[in-house]
Amino acid sequence: MAGTVALRLTSGARQRATDAVTEPLWVRALLIGATLTFLGLFLFMPLVLVFSEALSAGWLAYLDALKDPDALSAIRMTLLAAAVAVPINTLFGILAAWAIAKFEFVGKSVLITLLDLPYSVSPVIAGMVFVLLFGRQGWFWPWLDRYDLHIVYAPCGIILATMFVTFPFVARELIPLMQAQGTEEEEAARVLGASGLQLFRRVTLPNIKWGLLYGVILCNARAMGEFGAVSVVVGNIASTNTMPLHVERLYKGMSSGDLAAAFAVASLLAMLALITLVLKSLLQWKTSEQLSAAELGYTGD
C-alpha cells in the first residue's frame, strides 16, 4: 500500500532485539532445572510412591487388598456419596448460575460470596457443623432419637458432608462462563417464542456444556476424595467408611491389611486423580475456546 514504510530488520538485528528481552542461557537452564527439581520432589515423587508401595507386595496382594470386603464396602460408600452429591450439586449449580448470570439484582455479590463459603472453610469445620446439628448434643438429636434416625455415624451424614464440601464446584465454573456469554441469545429465543425449558435445553445448554462437564469432573473428584469432613462425621465406627477413610484405617493399622493394602486402595484414588487431570486439561481447552469466543462477542461451537 502506498504510504506505509516496511521495517525490515536484518536477522542479526532481530536476534539482538530478542536477546534484549531474554535471559541468558545459563539462567534459563537454571530456572528450568529448579522447576523440574521442585515439582519432581513435591509432586512426582509422592505420586510414584503411591503406586510403587501399592505393588510392593506383588500383584496378587494388590488385587486381594482391593477384593477385601471392607475395601469393597468403602468403595461402594464412596460411589454412593458421589452418586448423590454430584447430581444434586450439578442441578443446584445450573439453577444458581442461571439466576446469577442471566439477571441483575441487588445483593448479587453477597450471594456469590456466600456460595463460596463451603470452598473456603476447613473440611473439619464442614464436618463439625453437621455433628453439631445431628450429633449427640445436636439441635435435632431429641427428634432423631425419637424416630431412631441416626444421621451422624451413618451413611446419611457422609452424604450430607460430601454435599456440603462439593456445593460450589459446578456453580463456580458456570457463573463466569454464563456471565461472559450474556443474555442476548436467550432473549432472542424468547422473543421467538421459546418456553423456559426450551430456552435452556436448546440455547443455553449447548453453550455451557464443556464448562458444565468441567465443573462436574471437579465436583466428582472432590466428592470421592473428601476426607476431613467425612472423618469428623463418622468418628471411628468401622461399618461406614469411604475409600479415603479406609486408607486411613489401613495405614494406621486399625484394619486387617497392611501398608501395601493401604496404598493399594490409595492407588485407586490416585488413578481417579490422574483421570480427573486428563479430563480437566481437555475440558479446560474446550471451555477457554468457548469463553474467549463469548468474550469476543460470538458463540461458535
Next chain:
Amino acid sequence: MSLKQRSVLPGFGLTMGCTLSYLSLLVLIPLAALFLKSASVTWADFSAAVTDPEAIDAYKLSFGASFVAAAINAFFGLIVAWTLVRYSFVGKKFIDAVVDLPFAMPTAVSGIALAQLYSRDGWVGRLLAPYGIEIAYSRWGVIVALTFIGLPFVVRTLQPALEDMDMEVEEAAASLGATRWQTLRRVILPSILPALLTGFALAFARALGEYGSVIFISSKWEKVVPMLIFTKLEQFEFGEAAAIAVVMLVASFIILLFINLTQWWSRRYAT
C-alpha cells in the same frame, strides 16, 4: 431503584428460590449452628478454650507452618510459572497439567504418600536420616505437606498475570539501557506483585484449614488447628471445638479480606 432489573427471561423466581433454599439448608443453617454453639458457651469457657496452651501451640504451628509453606510456594511458584509461560521445553504441557495434582488428589492419599516418603525409611527420609534430619513427624513434615497443598495456587494465579504482561514494556526498559536483572526487579516484579500476593494468600488460607494431608506426617505433639478441633470433637468437647473453629473462621475471613484489599489496591495503581 428496584431490587431486580426487568428481564424477559423466565425462571428467575424458580431458580432464585431453589438457590436460596438449598443454600440456606445446606450451608447457612449448619454454619449458624456453629456460631450459635460457640455463643452458647460462657465467655469464660470460650476464652479458656481459645487460650488453652494446647490451642496456642496449635495456632503457632498452623499459622507458622502455613506462612512458611506459602512463602516457599510463592518463591518456587514464581519460578515455575515463569518457566511455564516464558520458556518451552520437552514435557512442558505435561508438567503444566500435573501442577494441578494437589487439587485433584484426595488429601488422605497425599497425606500417606508424603508421610511415607519422608519417614525414616522413605525414599527421601533415608537420604536425610544419616544427617540427623527428620522430616516426618515433625513441624518440617507439616511444612512439606502444606507446601504440596498450596503449590497450584501460586502457579495458577501467576500464570495469567505473566501471560497478560506486555512485552513492549520490557523492550522499552531494555532499549533504555536496563539489564535483564534490572528489568526483572523494577518492571516485571512490581506488575505481578498483586497476583503473587493473591496466590500467597490463597495458599496460606488453604494451608490453615488443611487436615488430611497433614495428620499422617505430623504427630501427637505437633498438632495443627484442624487436628486439635478433631481431637476435641472426638472427646465430645463440642463447645471448645466450636470456639476454636470460630477463631479459625475469623482468621480466614481476615485473610480473604486482605486478598480483596490487595486486588483493589492493585487496580488503583494499574496502568
